[in-house]
Amino acid sequence: MCFLVLYTIEFVLKLYCAPLGYWKSNFNKFDFIILGTSFLQFAEGSIGSLTFLRVLRALRALRAFRAIGFLRPFQIIASSMVKTVVSIVNLIAILFLLLYVFGVIGYYMLGEQDPAHWADLAQAILSMHIYVTADGWTAILQHPLDEWNRATRIFSIICIFFCNIIFTNLFIGVVLQNLSQARQEAEALDMAKKKKQVDKKKQLYLSRQKLEWTSIIDAQKERGTRNVQGLLASMAGRLRHDDIVPCTLLACNTTWMQAYTAVLQHQENNMYRVQQLQFELAESLATIVERRLATRTMR
Structure with a gap:
């Protein structure tokens, strides 16, 4: 009876939380059938003359199949x-x-x-x-x-x-x-x-960022730049690493940082090419000098 009461309470709560979604799951339908067969045992007491209803007591063993609805491997x-x-x-x-x-x-x-x-x-x-x-x-x-x-x-x-x-x-x-x-x-x-x-x-994050951004813009229009800076300072402890916020310093902008690192990489490549060109020029000059010295010695 305790298990029957618990299963009935679970059925009522699931049906109350999701009246339409409860019947979409086949395992919920299976649980409802087992719960219904468990209640059939009370038919014997109400109709005592029908002795064949005593067979309904055996249906109580079906409550063991309720474990299928709890364990995911059993469901698979x-x-x-x-x-x-x-x-x-x-x-x-x-x-x-x-x-x-x-x-x-x-x-x-x-x-x-x-x-x-x-x-x-x-x-x-x-x-x-x-x-x-x-x-x-x-x-x-x-x-x-x-x-x-x-x-x-x-x-x-x-x-x-x-x-x-x-x-x-x-x-x-x-x-x-x-x-x-x-x-x-x-x-x-x-x-x-x-x-x-x-x-x-x-x-949820996008809607929160939109609200915060709207509040910043409204504050900038109504109170000026100083209040906006104060609002940004108050938001500093509540921001996530992936939140988008306005920045007054250009060096704090992620787009600017990406562009700056790309420029540094191009500058390093150019320096490497210039060094290679200098090495080729020095080698060519050394070859020319060696040829002239060789012609003078032959004379």
Whole structure:
């Protein structure tokens, strides 16, 4: 009863905070169904003559599934399992089709040699399930067939390969694929929520900066420059590093600082080029002097 009361209070609070948004979540709908089935236990007390309503007591065990709504990993696994159901139904249909085909083949090929397992089509399909599980198939099916012909092992290996190995890997692959897809969707949803929160904070900061800038402009128009400087001084302790504020000194402007550093970089490049030009001139002059000295010595 305590858990039922807590779940009811949670449902009422969620519905009060977001009447329309509550029903958009599938997990909220699932929680509502579990809560509704939990309340069905009181129908037994109100209608005592209907003894079959005592079965509703067993529905109280469904309250354990409420943990899915609290834990994020459980939600991801539950979502992947729901998406896997359709694929699993298709795989089961293909599996039964294979069982039917191999059952017909086994009935016509092995019915006379092993009537205990291949006497008719129904018994043959039932025997094919032993190949699907691959549990004791050598002792149950293969040993009686080996007494007749060992070539029947090829039929058994083909059945196990298609009905057991391939379909087992297909089941695992489908589950893993849907689990990975559900995890990616959950991560994308979390990223969208974080981005929405960041955008909301940005809009809040921009609106606050706009209000402060408007107050500065109004103060400048009404009271003059001195009051604006006082207002800037009062705002100094409340500004963030990414806030945009007016500056009276040009050296404090970020655009000016960027331009100044760019000019210094160009100046350094020019000095380097001038030095290289001086080195080339000195080397050329030294070469000319060496040639003249060489011609004088030859004379």
